[in-house]
Amino acid sequence: MKIENETGADVATLRWIGGTDGYLQMIDQTLLPTEFREIECRTVETVWEAIKKLRVRGAPAIGIAAAYGVILGLQTVAGSDRGRFDQRLKEVSEYLAGSRPTAVNLFWALERLQKLADLSPELSGGEMHQRLLDDALKIEQEDLQMCHKIGEVGARLLAKGDGVLTHCNAGGLATSGGGTALSVFFEAARQGKEIHVYADETRPLLQGARLTTWELMQREIPVTLISDSMAGWVMQEKKIQAVVTGADRIAANGDAANKIGTYSVALLAHAHGIPFYIAAPSSTFDLSLESGNQIPIEERLAEEITNGFGKQTAPEGVDVYNPAFDVTPAKYIKGIITEQGLIQPVTKEEVSRVLSTADA
């Protein structure tokens, strides 16, 4: 995402600096909103740690970071023969695939680079390294364009003066720059629709409180922070005319995995007759899965709940269950906003039809 830091310079959520011997620069999102700091990743291990610790997070951003992580990992075999290069490529891909299990964009990016390498076995390691970097850069640029198109498709669904609720952060920080759910809000605001966003704080890591409010305030879009437990009440009070969230993996039938709590929000929206939309690029779909019950759900450390942000709020040794995602069945999703167009109704047939449509 492009934001002005204290020096007034434009910075990106993450970006590659230099050539194949370069490095990855990213905003450390664990420090926001109180501190804006860019960190440098010069090894694949530092990228793995950044993904695991959510310094970089959000399905598309994780995919882009993983692609650049591969480039970093291959630096250790610069100048080696192609056989050693290919072996290292598999090593770093498997390593990065172990960082977080749910966001399919991570695996989509790794598989894309592997397929590219498989297409040209005749190239030297050095030539292939450059080709993979070129494609990693392309992944980032393609994501930026997809975010923009998602905004255009989704903004049509919002009316002037709408109250819209979102959960977690599906903004520029979760992508190459334009966001998915927040891209819809950015574009609606640009069109003068004067929307008002209600942002769930999103326990336990507070991506909504820390990141979504910060992004919207950066752009002077009206935003009200609410606790997760308030979502139903603001709907009952008719403050909400639509809900738009992101996604981390969408199955062939349209079932969608997203941050824990999204399923509850979808049920609440359904109970109040409020349309619930998912905004996601085509790289977030996993058509190999028939339905959402096959989506792997990441479980994270108990400390994120019992000692959130360093404050102990539960007895030592309490039993904790901390799934980072849940799955919303397609029947509760009014439409899926993609760069290829709106998937509505959300059915296997419509998913397949829209995703196979030429550029929207």
Ligand SMILES: CSC[C@H]1O[C@H](OP(=O)(O)O)[C@H](O)[C@@H]1O
């Ligand atoms: C545009 S994808 C954003 C998606 O990713 C978030 O998960 P996390 O912060 O754990 O990476 C959340 O599910 C968002 O909706």
